[in-house]
Each structure stands twice: as structure tokens, then as C-alpha cells.
Amino acid sequence: MSLAEVREEMVDEAWAGGQGGVGDYLALLKPRVMSLVIFTALVGIAIAPGGIHPVLGFTALLCIAIGAGASGALNMWYDADIDRVMSRTRNRPIPAGKVTRSEALAFGMTLAVLSVLVLGLLVNWLSAGLLAFTIFFYVVIYTMWLKRSTPQNIVIGGAAGAFPPMVGWAAVTGSVSLESIVLFLIIFMWTPPHFWALALFKSSDYEAAGVPMMPVVAGDASTRNQILLYSLILAPVGVLPYALGFGGLVYGVTSGVLGAAFLLLAYRVWRNREGDEARRSAIRLFSFSILYLFLLFAVLLGEHLAVSLLTGVA
Ligand code: HEM
Numbered sequence: 001m002s003l004a005e006v007r008e009e010m011v012d013e014a015w016a017g018g019q020g021g022v023g024d025y026l027a028l029l030k031p032r033v034m035s036l037v038i039f040t041a042l043v044g045i046a047i048a049p050g051g052i053h054p055v056l057g058f059t060a061l062l063c064i065a066i067g068a069g070a071s072g073a074l075n076m077w078y079d080a081d082i083d084r085v086m087s088r089t090r091n092r093p094i095p096a097g098k099v100t101r102s103e104a105l106a107f108g109m110t111l112a113v114l115s116v117l118v119l120g121l122l123v124n125w126l127s128a129g130l131l132a133f134t135i136f137f138y139v140v141i142y143t144m145w146l147k148r149s150t151p152q153n154i155v156i157g158g159a160a161g162a163f164p165p166m167v168g169w170a171a172v173t174g175s176v177s178l179e180s181i182v183l184f185l186i187i188f189m190w191t192p193p194h195f196w197a198l199a200l201f202k203s204s205d206y207e208a209a210g211v212p213m214m215p216v217v218a219g220d221a222s223t224r225n226q227i228l229l230y231s232l233i234l235a236p237v238g239v240l241p242y243a244l245g246f247g248g249l250v251y252g253v254t255s256g257v258l259g260a261a262f263l264l265l266a267y268r269v270w271r272n273r274e275g276d277e278a279r280r281s282a283i284r285l286f287s288f289s290i291l292y293l294f295l296l297f298a299v300l301l302g303e304h305l306a307v308s309l310l311t312g313v314a
């Protein structure tokens with residue numbers, strides 16, 4: 001069945017009520033992926049200079065979390081046809097028949113509007129504007145446009161995932177400064193190797209769904225070259241917070257070691273092109289990519305908190 005036929009069939013189902021429970025609505029928020037998005041936003045909030053009242057800081061984080069979840073629900077609303085075809089996603093609430101597309105749309109829109117309004121009214125409008133832009137970028141620019149039209153989809157669209165620390169930083173400072181741009185750049189350079197490593201061993205899924213992901217369009221060899229290229233840029237960009245003085249020595253050393261490990265795994269993906277070893281290398285890089293980003297931001301946060309405690313400066 002083509003995507004157009006799948007979409008047609010789903011329109012007929014759209015107004016029949018689903019039997020979704022709380023768990024299905026929670027799944028619409030893509031909680032596992034969004035947990036790391038939310039963590040990077042938390043770090044943006046925590047290391048921004050000047051500090052913020054804890055209640056407001058918590059409110060900002062909650063709004064970012066709800067906005068991120070809302071964008072996940074809107075992504076699942078639009079991508080229901082693709083999700084039904086791919087083995088990795090066919091048990092999601094919409095293809096599984098638990099939630100209808102219109103229910104997901106209403107749920108996502110309500111949460112998106114609420115998260116932006118509350119952030120604007122209670123914290124500041126710069127961060128609310130950035131949050132609205134991030135949701136728009138993921139749902140409209142990435143999901144509705146680029147994902148189905150170009151193999152550069154995740155390079156450009158992936159910028160959405162890089163905004164959350166900048167939103168957090170803006171919630172505290174009311175500004176966008178070099179530091180938050182560097183945090184953006186780290187996630188921006190990280191996204192292509194993170195996703196293409198997975199796409200290398202899931203490419204048949206994307207091919208079946210007609211999604212022009214890099215390995216489907218340009219082939220595995222070109223994807224491997226590009227993974228290595230982005231990893232070569234990512235490793236030094238990851239050290240920039242230290243070079244610019246907002247990450248301490250512990251961060252400097254850790255980011256250097258983590259960057260070297262990332263590069264080594266990317267090199268192995270580049271070198272191992274055949275059989276089981278190729279698959280294992282790609283899975284290893286994908287899994288490590290998540291640990292890499294988590295540890296990088298965790299060390300930045302941990303060292304910042306430790307120094308603040310020792311010097312008494314928040
Ligand atoms: C356009 C950019 C991105 C694409 C296409 C992408 C794609 C994916 C896919 C397909 C998975 C596989 C499993 C799943 O669906 O749960 C995944 C897992 C994951 N991604 Fe990404 N990702 C992107 C950006 C990000 C960003 C920005 C973050 C966080 C900062 C992130 C964090 C994660 C995490 C934590 C997992 C593991 C989830 C689990 O344990 O199941 N991803 N990603």
C-alpha cells in the first residue's frame with residue numbers, strides 16, 4: 001500500500017473516537033527521546049548567569065517539557081501514515097488504533113499553545129517565542145516539509161532539537177548569548193551522526209515508507225563519510241564551552257575524552273562496511289551518541305553546581 005493510500009484510509013478513521021488511555025496519550029509525547037531534550041534545557045537554565053527563582057525555573061522547564069511533548073504528538077499526528085508502515089513505529093498509539101489522528105492533533109495543539117502562553121506570561125516572551133519557533137520548526141519545517149522531501153532533512157530539521165538549551169538560557173537571562181549558541185551548535189553537529197548511525201541499520205524501514213533518509217538516497221558509503229565528517233566537527237565543538245570559559249577543567253578533559261571516543265566509534269562505522277561488524281559498529285555509535293550528549297551536559301552542569309557551591313555564587 002502506498003503512503004497516499006494509507007493516508008486516505010486514515011482520514012476515514014479520523015473521526016471515529018479512539019479508546020486511548022493515559023498511557024497512550026503519554027506515548028504521544030515521545031517521553032524517552034524528549035527526556036534528553038528536557039535535560040539539555042535544564043542545563044541551559046541551570047548554568048545561565050544571574051539565576052532564576054526556583055519556582056520560575058521549574059515553570060520554565062515544565063513548559064519546555066510540555067512543548068517538546070506537544071511537538072512529539074503533532075509529529076505523530078502528521079506522520080501516522082509513515083509510522084504505520086515502519087516496523088519500529090507501527091505500535092504507536094495512532095497506527096495501533098488507540099488514539100485517532102484528530103485526537104492527537106487536538107491534544108498536541110492544546111499543549112503547544114498552553115506551554116508557550118504560560119512560559120510567556122510567567123517567565124518571559126523571548127523564551128516563549130523561541131519555544132514556539134522550536135515547536136513550529138520540528139512540526140512544520142522538519143515533519144511536514146523536509147522529512148519527506150530531502151536527505152538533508154535531519155541536518156536542517158534537526159536544529160529543532162538543538163534549541164531547547166537556548167530556550168532555557170533565554171528563560172533565565174532574557175537574551176541569546178554566545179554560550180547558548182555554542183550549546184545549540186553541539187546538539188546541531190551531534191544530530192546527523194546520532195540519527196544516521198541508526199538509519200544505517202534501519203534503512204529498509206525508511207525505504208519501505210518512502211522517506212528519503214540519507215542511506216536510502218545517497219547509499220551507505222556516502223552516509224558513513226558524512227557521519228565521520230560531522231563527528232570530526234562535533235569533537236572540537238564539544239570542547240568549546242571549556243575554550244570559551246563557561247565549562248571548567250573537568251568539563252574540558254571529559255569533553256575531550258568523550259569526543260575522542262565518539263570519533264573512534266564513527267571511524268569504526270566508516271571502516272566496517274560489511275556484514276555483522278558493520279551493523280554492530282553502527283548500533284554502538286547510535287547508543288554511544290545518547291550517552292555522549294547526556295554526559296557532556298551532565299558534566300557541564302555538575303561542575304557548574306560544584307563551583308557555585310564552593311564559591312557561594314549561584
Ligand atoms: C531530527 C533529529 C533527530 C532524529 C531524526 C532522531 C531520531 C531518533 C530515532 C529514530 C530514535 C530511535 C528510537 C525511538 O524512536 O525512540 C532516536 C532515539 C533517541 N534520540 Fe533521537 N533523533 C533526533 C534528535 C534527537 C535529539 C535532539 C535528542 C536529544 C537531545 C535525541 C535523543 C534521543 C534519545 C534519548 C533516544 C533514545 C530513546 C530510547 O531510549 O528509546 N534525538 N532518535
Ligand SMILES: CC(C)=CCC/C(C)=C/CC/C(C)=C/COP(=O)(O)OP(=O)(O)O
Nearest residue numbers: 033037067068071075134135138160161164
Ligand atoms: C522544545 C521542543 C519543541 C523540542 C523538540 C525537540 C526535538 C525537535 C526533538 C527531535 C527529536 C526527535 C524525536 C526526532 C525524531 O525524528 P522523527 O520524528 O523523524 O522520528 P520518528 O521516526 O521516531 O517519528
